[in-house]
Amino acid sequence: MKSPKPNSQTNIQNDLLRRIHSGEWQPGALIPTEASLAKEIGCARTTVNRALQKLANDGHVVRKRRSGTRIALTPVRKATMEIPIVRDEIEGKGGAYKFLILLSERVKPPLWVQVRLGISKDEEMVHLHSLHISDSHPYMFEDRWVSIKAVPEITSAPFDKVSPNEWLVREVPYSGGENSFSVCTADETVANAMETTVGKAMFLVERSTWIYQTPITTLKMYYPEGFRLTTKL
């Protein structure tokens, strides 16, 4: 008799979040069961279930069969970040995008690539160096290795028009991968491409992708100091 629209998954979520954030339920506390919440709110258990699953997915609560749902001890532990295509990244900042292929060869992979992708040392791969340019200034240097076994078309891909980055994203589906972020210093190759000096600090993004068990590509992306990557919590 109080609220005009007592239902809807989103309303339930917000209501539960409010009760969490207001301190009504302390971290670690057990909250009522789905059934009792449903009765209290006046909706189906399924609806409460969906709301709670979303809260659990966002890290606000921890759910266990038989033992119930608890407020998470360390709330909201997940950050999600978007992985844009470099061209969109640059054009989104208002720059004019160009790219250059600095190196394109077909060779056997070095040790770090073998290890990263779990590839045999005798399996030939395509090795590419590309420079991504924003308004005539070097924006990012990319050192990429592509499995010919997984992507035979790579050897005849038209990299005069579309960058390896975009070509792979558009043509080759992947089922999983890994990103890692760190700091490194520029070696001679990177320094030359990025028009900086050897030893200069760079922001390094490493990415590998797989299609199920088959490795596709691994790459290192070097951004200059000043590059910034942001995520929402």
Place this chain on the structure above:
Amino acid sequence: MKSPKPNSQTNIQNDLLRRIHSGEWQPGALIPTEASLAKEIGCARTTVNRALQKLANDGHVVRKRRSGTRIALTPVRKATMEIPIVRDEIEGKGGAYKFLILLSERVKPPLWVQVRLGISKDEEMVHLHSLHISDSHPYMFEDRWVSIKAVPEITSAPFDKVSPNEWLVREVPYSGGENSFSVCTADETVANAMETTVGKAMFLVERSTWIYQTPITTLKMYYPEGFRLTTKL
């Protein structure tokens, strides 16, 4: 007549993913409606709906009312990363964790804090420098500003036993925030704390959190070169 367990949301997801990855449906292609998929698979539409919503949430497909469900042009664009408490981070790597409070004062915030949090220049805040230590070696230096208005208890928090990091996470719920990652060079304060030299490249994580519209805290965390942050795609 073929599969023993034709149903279940997960199976449907995997089946749809397989058809996407196999190239049966090209990026941008329209896939059958929920109703027809349900009929084809032999389950309720609700089940197909859940599976498709999850795929949409993961960025594999794009859904629009009336126009249908399409394969995403840029697949899997989201990465999620866990935000651990520093102590867990260190102990997870097998280190012994300690921390030191190097500075604790109550002052008005500098410009960057005012801007970041949208706080008045006259509102006093708690300013803390803490050093997080792994096996007697500096692991991370933290420069933190906390809003007294949002967290009055901060002025009497027992930071001899529990780090500001953990105290805030445990005592103060937050509803949203922002992380950003970049490269910076060590100034004198950071260099002294981290036992390195001025100008050395550091991995910088900046984080701000809010409880709804109220800013709680903002901080800069300085990690030495060699630190690495990993996310799954």
Place this chain on the structure above:
DNA sequence: CAGTGGTCTAGACCACCAG
């Protein structure tokens, strides 16, 4: 073992928006 969350069903109504 019993109580919790996990999931499926069949049906219904609604919101949106391209035609």
Place this chain on the structure above:
DNA sequence: TGGTGGTCTAGACCACTGA
């Protein structure tokens, strides 16, 4: 305006696991 996804319901059975 009709067809699409979005969501809710009431009920059912299952899977896990703590007491």
